[in-house]
Structure formats: structure tokens, C-alpha cells
Amino acid sequence: MDFRMNSPAGKAILARARNGDYAHPGEEEAIAAAVDGLPRERIHRLLDVGCGRGGTADWFWRHGWGEVTGVDIDAASIEYARMRYPGVRFLQQDVCRMERPQFQGFDLVYLFTALYAIPDQTEALRRMRMAARPGGILLLVDYTRPAAQPPPPELGPEIGNPIEFETVGDTLAATGWKLQTREDWTPRFAVWYENLLERFARERDWIVDTHGPDWYGYVTGWYEALWKALGARRLGGTLVRATTREPARFAAEPFLPLIHGGEGAEP
Known part of the structure; x- marks a missing residue:
């Protein structure tokens, strides 16, 4: 059996527990906090990278942000999103193979817990930079790990490659982005995953009846290990905002209020 949260069964279980097609912690609360x-x-065209089943892209469309394009490498997720959210344009696309002119001129490029799962993050960020207009914005919510430390081994390959919080500015600079702010969202992630575990417990009968007891054991075991790793700060969460590096009318203007405590201050 294919026990992966990125599998169709895993995504369906998460959607049930989160009461929406969201693949990131915090669901709509996280989106609202990230865009504050x-x-x-100045934002009219948006690119959702790693859109999954389309819930986040639909949130932006429903809240009137503009024209939204969602891309994901998984064909089943894109097929579902197209049927469920007709207001959004969805494309099956490997982010590392995006090309102009199909992908260019976006005002906002965003990812919610998606970059960690992309094997070639440098190329992905470079391609996203190509897709952004001059002065465009990158919004990134993702997992982090301490510098020079591997991800918690008990989470296996599914945790992918969380970004290094301390060096994310250098990573962005090397791919054409300029870091604006970064926030430590680890405490938020921990609370959101504790809540998710409670939701799994409430949905136990549905998960077992629909997908079997082994799936219930897998999701509860994996997310409990994730929650504990967050509590021990062997894994973290972050909100990163950046702009394109080249000169543009708005590129040099700060677009966010000063974060008290400086970079890395806890929200």
C-alpha cells in the first residue's frame, strides 16, 4: 500500500480532517496571516506552486485577489482541482520545467508547504523568479531545519528537504530573489498540528471505513512524530517574503511593516 501523505488517499484524508482542500497547517488562518x-x-496575477487539490488557490480567487494559476506535478490532484474549483486555472506542471511565455508576469508567486517536497529547490526558485514580473513578490510558508542538520529521521523521506532558516536569504539571493522578511512560525506549526491530531481522532471511523485501519495508524503516527519534532525544535516552520532582485519601480520599497524583534522573531 502506498503510505504517503502526497498520495491520493493521503490528500483525501487531510482534506477531510482539515474540512477543505488544504495541504498545509493552519488552513485559512495560515493564509490570512501570511498575506497580511x-x-x-499591486497584485493581480498569482501563481500557486504545488497547488495540490486547489483549496488555497480557490481561497485567493474567492477573496478577490485576481487571476490565479495553480500548478502541480500530480495529475490526479489537478484533475480534481479543475472539477472542484472552476474559477481557477490549473495546470499539470513540474515547476522545474516552467518556461516562458506561458509562465511570466506574475505579481505574486506563493507556496504553502510545497518547497520542501521539491527535489531541486534551487532550480524551482530560479524558475519561479523567471515567472515573476520585475518587483514581483515571493511568499513562502514551509518547514525548516537547523543549519547543517538533517531532517528528523523518524519522519522518513516524506519530510523531504526542509529549508535552513538561517541561510534562506543566501538561497534566495542565488536564485534572483531578495529576502524581505522571515518569521519563525514553529510555535504556530506546533499548535496547528496538535489540532490536526485531534481532528484525526474525531474522523477515525471515516478514515478506517474509507481507507482502512492501516491508514489511520500511519497518519496519526507520522503527524505525532512531526508534532513532537516541532516541539523539540528539531524541525520548524517559517514565513518568508521576498521580492525580485532587479531594479523596478516598487522593488526597493518595503511592502511589510517592521517585525518586532527582527528577523526570526516568534509571532
Whole structure:
């Protein structure tokens, strides 16, 4: 059996527990917090990278942010999203193979817990930079790990390659982005995953009846290990905001309020 949260069964279980097609912790609360302070008047075209089943892309469309394009490498997720959310344009696409002119001129490129799962993150960030307009914005919510430390081994390959919080600015600079702010969202992630574990417990009968007891054991065991790793700070969460590096009318203007405590301050 294919025990992966990125499998169709895993995504369906998460959607049930989260009461929506979201693949990131915090669901709509996380989206609203991530976009707080963005210059909405300058954002009209949005690119959702790793859109999954389309819930986040639909949130932006429903809240009037503009034209949203969602891309994901998984064909089943894209097929589902197209049927479920007709207001959004969804494309099956490997982010590391995006090309102009199909992908260019986006005002906002965003990822919610997606970069960690992309094997070639440098190429992905470079391609996203190509897709952004001059002065465009990158919004990134993802897992982090301490510098020079591997991810918690008990989470296996499914945790992918979380970004290094301390060096994310260098990573962005090497791919054409300029770091604006980074926030430590580890405490938020821990609370959101504790809540998710409680939701799994409430949905136990549905998960067992629909997917079998082994799936219930897998999701509860994996996410409990994730929650414990967050509590021990062997794994973290972050919100990163960046802009394109080349000069543009808005590129040098800060678009966010100053974060008290400086970079890495806990929310």
C-alpha cells in the first residue's frame, strides 16, 4: 500500500480532517496571516506552486485577489482541482520545467508547504523568479531545519528537504530573489498540528471505513512524530517574503511593516 501523505488517499484524508482542500497547517488562518501586509493593490496575477487539490488557490480567487494559476506535478490532484474549483486555472506542471511565455508576469508567486517536497529547490526558485514580473513578490510558508542538520529521521523521506532558516536569504539571493522578511512560525506549526491530531481522532471511523485501519495508524503516527519534532525544535516552520532582485519601480520599497524583534522573531 502506498503510505504517503502526497498520495491520493493521503490528500483525501487531510482534506477531510482539515474540512477543505488544504495541504498545509493552519488552513485559512495560515493564509490570512501570511498575506497580511502585502500590497494587494499591486497584485493581480498569482501563481500557486504545488497547488495540490486547489483549496488555497480557490481561497485567493474567492477573496478577490485576481487571476490565479495553480500548478502541480500530480495529475490526479489537478484533475480534481479543475472539477472542484472552476474559477481557477490549473495546470499539470513540474515547476522545474516552467518556461516562458506561458509562465511570466506574475505579481505574486506563493507556496504553502510545497518547497520542501521539491527535489531541486534551487532550480524551482530560479524558475519561479523567471515567472515573476520585475518587483514581483515571493511568499513562502514551509518547514525548516537547523543549519547543517538533517531532517528528523523518524519522519522518513516524506519530510523531504526542509529549508535552513538561517541561510534562506543566501538561497534566495542565488536564485534572483531578495529576502524581505522571515518569521519563525514553529510555535504556530506546533499548535496547528496538535489540532490536526485531534481532528484525526474525531474522523477515525471515516478514515478506517474509507481507507482502512492501516491508514489511520500511519497518519496519526507520522503527524505525532512531526508534532513532537516541532516541539523539540528539531524541525520548524517559517514565513518568508521576498521580492525580485532587479531594479523596478516598487522593488526597493518595503511592502511589510517592521517585525518586532527582527528577523526570526516568534509571532
